Amino acid sequence: MPVHNSDIAEIFNRIADLLDIKGDNPFRIRAYREAARTVAELSASLAEMVHAGEDLTRLPGIGKELAAKILEMVDSDSLSFLRRLEEEVPGGLVDLLRISGLGPRKVRALYRELGITSLAGLREAVKQEKVRQLEGFGAKTELNIGEELERLAASEQRLKLATAMEIAAPLLAYLRQTAGVLQVEIAGSYRRRKETIGDLDILVTHAENARVMQRLVDYEEVEKVVSQGATRCTVLLRSGVQVDLRAVGQESYGAALHYFTGSRAHNIAVRRMAVKKKLKINEYGVFKDGQRIAGRTEEEVYQQVGLPFIPPELRENRGEIEAAARGELPRLLTLRDIRGDLHAHTTRSDGQAGLEAMARAAGQRGYEYLAITEHARLVTPANGLDADGLRAHIRDIDRLNERLDGILLLKGVEVDILEDGSLDLDDDILRELDFTVCSVHSHFNLSRRKQTERIIRAMDKRYFRILGHPGGRLINQRPPYEVDMEELIAAAAQRKRFLECNANPDRLDLNATYLKLAREMGVKVAVSTDAHSVKALAHMDFGVWQARRGWLAADDVLNTRPWPELKLLLNS
DNA sequence: GCCGTTTTCGGCCCGACTGTTTTCAGTCG
Numbered sequence: 028m029p030v031h032n033s034d035i036a037e038i039f040n041r042i043a044d045l046l047d048i049k050g051d052n053p054f055r056i057r058a059y060r061e062a063a064r065t066v067a068e069l070s071a072s073l074a075e076m077v078h079a080g081e082d083l084t085r086l087p088g089i090g091k092e093l094a095a096k097i098l099e100m101v102d103s104d105s106l107s108f109l110r111r112l113e114e115e116v117p118g119g120l121v122d123l124l125r126i127s128g129l130g131p132r133k134v135r136a137l138y139r140e141l142g143i144t145s146l147a148g149l150r151e152a153v154k155q156e157k158v159r160q161l162e163g164f165g166a167k168t169e170l171n172i173g174e175e176l177e178r179l180a181a182s183e184q185r186l187k188l189a190t191a192m193e194i195a196a197p198l199l200a201y202l203r204q205t206a207g208v209l210q211v212e213i214a215g216s217y218r219r220r221k222e223t224i225g226d227l228d229i230l231v232t233h234a235e236n237a238r239v240m241q242r243l244v245d246y247e248e249v250e251k252v253v254s255q256g257a258t259r260c261t262v263l264l265r266s267g268v269q270v271d272l273r274a275v276g277q278e279s280y281g282a283a284l285h286y287f288t289g290s291r292a293h294n295i296a297v298r299r300m301a302v303k304k305k306l307k308i309n310e311y312g313v314f315k316d317g318q319r320i321a322g323r324t325e326e327e328v329y330q331q332v333g334l335p336f337i338p339p340e341l342r343e344n345r346g347e348i349e350a351a352a353r354g355e356l357p358r359l360l361t362l363r364d365i366r367g368d369l370h371a372h373t374t375r376s377d378g379q380a381g382l383e384a385m386a387r388a389a390g391q392r393g394y395e396y397l398a399i400t401e402h403a404r405l406v407t408p409a410n411g412l413d414a415d416g417l418r419a420h421i422r423d424i425d426r427l428n429e430r431l432d433g434i435l436l437l438k439g440v441e442v443d444i445l446e447d448g449s450l451d452l453d454d455d456i457l458r459e460l461d462f463t464v465c466s467v468h469s470h471f472n473l474s475r476r477k478q479t480e481r482i483i484r485a486m487d488k489r490y491f492r493i494l495g496h497p498g499g500r501l502i503n504q505r506p507p508y509e510v511d512m513e514e515l516i517a518a519a520a521q522r523k524r525f526l527e528c529n530a531n532p533d534r535l536d537l538n539a540t541y542l543k544l545a546r547e548m549g550v551k552v553a554v555s556t557d558a559h560s561v562k563a564l565a566h567m568d569f570g571v572w573q574a575r576r577g578w579l580a581a582d583d584v585l586n587t588r589p590w591p592e593l594k595l596l597l598n599s
Numbered sequence: 600g601c602c603g604t605t606t607t608c609g610g611c612c613c614g615a616c617t618g619t620t621t622t623c624a625g626t627c628g
Contacts, residue, residue: 052600053611054600054601054610054611055600055601056600057600057601057611058600058601058611059600061600061601062600062601087601088600088601088602089601090600090601090602091600091601092600092601093600093601127626127627128617128625128626128627129626130625130626130627131625131626132624132625132626133625133626162619163618163619163620163624163625164618164619165618165619167617167618167619168617168618168619171617171618215628226628228628253616253617254615254616254617254627255616256615256616256617257615257616258614258615258616259614259615259616259628261616261627261628271627271628273615273628286613286614286628287628289628291612291628294612294613295611295612295613296612297612298612298613299611299612301612302611302612307612307613308612308613309612309613309614310613310614310615311614
């Protein structure tokens with residue numbers, strides 16, 4: 028069984044947690060965490076790199092020691108260092124770190140003093156009021172641990188971006204109504220438009236900080252106040268979402284926004300650059316010899332370390348700082364660049380709106396074209412079309428196009444890739460269409476090898492054009508199927524095929540890592556909504572954000588082109 | 600444990616809030 032990058036990342040994080048509980052050197056611990064991050068975000072397979080004899084120490088944060096450990100994991104599927112570590116520190120203690128308020132020191136005390144090695148053991152000790160007797164603990168701490176244990180049992184999934192936006196909108200409006208409030212901005216992973224959000228980080232500038240803190244505490248959706256100070260306040264909403272509010276003076280707005288937008292890794296890298304220039308960056312500004320020299324805007328902060336402004340979507344320390352320093356950041360895609368949508372359904376298959384309603388809605392969005400890509404035969408629950416149904420579909424579109432003004436309907440299909448890699452419609456009907464979206468909707472459980480070969484066989488078919496939702500995941504519901512995405516992207520490059528960035532907020536598929544790889548390998552991407560309703564055409568925002576996280580510029584995207592140009596590209 | 604155009608040794612981002620404290624460690628972001 029080949030070892031996946033995610034397995035290796037998980038083991039490095041586990042080692043970091045165990046070393047933390049043990050009280051090891053904090054910088055050593057951080058080295059493991061940074062290595063875990065590098066590994067988790069790497070698009071190439073470490074196992075394959077090892078087999079190809081590549082030098083792993085060229086990867087950031089991987090030195091001789093960690094490269095050797097990766098080698099051992101790939102070769103033997105285990106790690107002797109981890110086994111030895113778990114003889115010293117019980118593995119169950121790692122679970123205790125998930126309790127908010129429990130860090131390595133407290134966990135160690137619980138283990139040493141009370142022999143606790145699991146969440147169940149902790150629950151029992153809280154019940155018997157043993158925890159409050161420990162030095163450094165008290166009744167309040169014990170109470171908090173009890174509450175957190177219950178919360179942990181409830182659920183701890185990250186919020187989908189779209190859900191976070193629904194929760195944030197009314198809260199933002201409420202905070203903006205506060206007397207004297209100047210600026211209100213949501214920072215954190217929300218501002219970076221990550222596909223899922225852990226909590227809401229809100230930054231305000233205000234004349235009287237204490238009042239805006241109280242304003243948050245008084246919000247009707249607040250269930251619990253975790254902490255409340257002069258410049259910072261943390262609450263839990265009834266929806267289970269944690270909100271962190273920070274207030275700074277206007278002169279610090281840019282520095283604070285930069286700091287609270289993160290990512291953490293990006294911030295650390297920028298601060299390291301500052302240290303080299305004898306500067307200090309914190310959330311209040313950029314300081315030289317104790318004097319504030321910048322901080323009103325984010326641009327000022329970047330300028331002090333010799334960088335241009337870096338868009339929030341890129342701030343993951345995935346090479347954006349180096350690219351910015353070289354002046355090679357892409358000019359990221361914007362919604363205004365989008366000229367049409369290349370994936371939509373109507374009531375003819377499983378959509379909720381008719382052809383004309385979809386066309387007019389697309390026209391109102393300012394699009395030049397909209398492709399109707401109904402499901403083909405196999406997906407019967409989705410009322411998929413057979414060849415005759417598709418011919419009727421083509422006639423309807425031709426007829427409607429004669430009447431429509433300003434918007435062109437394109438004739439497409441979303442055809443299933445069957446288990447053997449063939450497409451679920453014959454060439455003699457596919458050739459009558461403008462293009463195809465080809466998707467996997469079945470047999471998700473094939474082996475990685477078989478799934479990869481299946482899709483590449485499909486790419487070889489004459490009328491294959493765009494691979495729909497290439498990873499097949501549903502966020503928080505279904506993991507992506509096992510597939511060698513790097514190989515798929517290379518195959519698409521060779522065959523002049525295209526990949527979809529599906530904008531549905533439940534999919535956001537491809538993910539940012541693979542979008543970036545597609546760009547690097549010269550594979551163009553369709554940013555498409557897969558809309559099944561008029562309303563869902565507006566999901567294009569999410570697609571554009573995801574594309575930006577994948578470093579895509581307008582030129583990397585198919586549907587930024589006028590139809591005549593796009594048509595040539597699709598058939599080149 | 601990683602890293603290097605001041606360094607192969609000696610650094611490694613920085614500040615707020617809580618709880619249990621008699622001056623601050625631990626945790627968090």
